[in-house]
Amino acid sequence: MEQAYKSGFVAIIGRPNVGKSTFMNHVIGQKIAIMSDKPQTTRNKIQGVMTEDDAQIVFIDTPGIHKPKHKLGDFMVNVAQRALNEVDAIMFMIDAEEGYGRGDQFIIDRLQNVDRPVFLIVNKIDRVHPEQLLPLIDGYRERYDFAEIIPISAIQGNNVEHLVHVLKEHLPEGPQYYPEDQITDHPERFIITEMIREKALHLTKEEVPHSIAVVMDSIESREDSDTVYIQATVIVERPSQKGIIIGKQGSMLKEIGKRARKDIEILLGSKVYLELWAKVQKDWRNHQRQLSDFGYNKDEY
Template sequence: MKESSAFRSGFVAVIGRPNVGKSTLVNSIIGQKIAIMSDKPQTTRNKIMCVLTAEDYQMLFVDTPGIHKPKHKLGEFMVKAAESTLKEVDAVLFVVDATEKLGAGEHYIIEHLKEIKTPVFLVVNKIDLISKTALLPIISSYQTQYPFQAIVPVSAKDKINLDKLLGEIQKFLPVGPKYFPDDMITDQPERLIIAELIREKALHLTREEIPHAIAVDIEEIASRPNDQIYVRAVIYVERDSQKGIIIGTGGKLLKQIGQQARLDVENLLGSKCYLDLWVKVKKDWRNRDSILRSLGYE
């Protein structure tokens, strides 16, 4: 029997293929935008921990990059970051897209899950996009592949069934300490979150090969008079042609990126912000170890 008086805490990995809604799920659970979201695959590049503190528990969600077949060193880093998390946590949420059939990508992840002893919960996301009659066959197809501790259909976007999911996770949390203060919602420094918010807007506003060639580095954050925060950021791309696309005709696209990102940054910082954006070329940065390290991909 679980002791109601005992405080429980644990680390929960959120894994799945790219673009199944992992970051949306974490943001909805936390109640604030920390992990960036995009309809482009492989949006999340690093492990991001978000903290949910309740009266009798603290859950530490680790949002991971989507597990996929890597095509460059950055991709290799992303997959290793996701796979290494499985052995470091108390529970695993395997998030799948209700609108997609169980395929090779899901089978690949399930094979990795068979190598661990951690409780695994299947989270069938995007149920707002399917009929109720379509849900049962989806669940059945996964039940035959792996002995999940629980299967919870959710809509991360519409926040459907999230309380049920949290209740299932709570059953498996070990008795433990409060790792972080009540008001802390992420272990990520503001600098990294701001860089990611800018990258998110660039992802939304660009097409084809451009999104995956983008990295953002924050060079300066400083206080200015009238409670304004000055942020200077550099958007890195791999080729001169990409630089031209990001800037846009007469600087139009870069201005759009800045305007949209500034709103999220101001919400994060709770202060007015002057966002100073620059675009620079770092040739083939996704395959260069020194540049990957400088951008935080250790």
């Protein structure tokens, strides 16, 4: 009898810098999450899609759950908390080298209200002696009833295959949500284009009303640089609007970019090089295909 296809969503939670993004990039096989030694690199949910012959797992790398110190922190914790109730399983990742900390108790308290299987993932086992693991694991076991405790090294790939196998066993039967060649759904792309659009609308006011769309042309972080490079195009409906968006000697487009860049740097937690263009696509708001291309669903328009 043919085995049923499994699919589902798995949230990865844990204190900042325990290796969530490293795990995601390893298991997907490509760099999709920004990795940094700065805390709070991941400001929004980033989904990584792993498709195999018998299953599809959508990993959600959430912002680190931590005690918020400001409104942005509140937002990030709320994003992570909501993710816990929308998934099929939860990976609570800890750093074997650092061991138990107050931040972990904050997360364990949040998990008390969750009715999904929670797996304790002890990461960075390559950095500690095996004898140190047992007392560490016992300490966590006393604090929460984990479905299973799995030691791994995300950076070296140790035991990651076993972890994926265990997750598959706990996933429901279901469809393939994403095409097999799609490895990510980058929500930050949408947020970045909205930030640029917001600045364009704010600066041009009534002159160029809602006939502005922004399309992300490329976003990349290069290994030799801590800067994220972004290229985007501001779409308008008429040549006269394009002139307004560009401004005298490019001054308006430069100001839009300058203001948007500040917000994007806060969102991504890194330096940003932003390059903008302006382009006319006549009457785009009345063409469903273009609306879809620009990220607007028919039902919302």
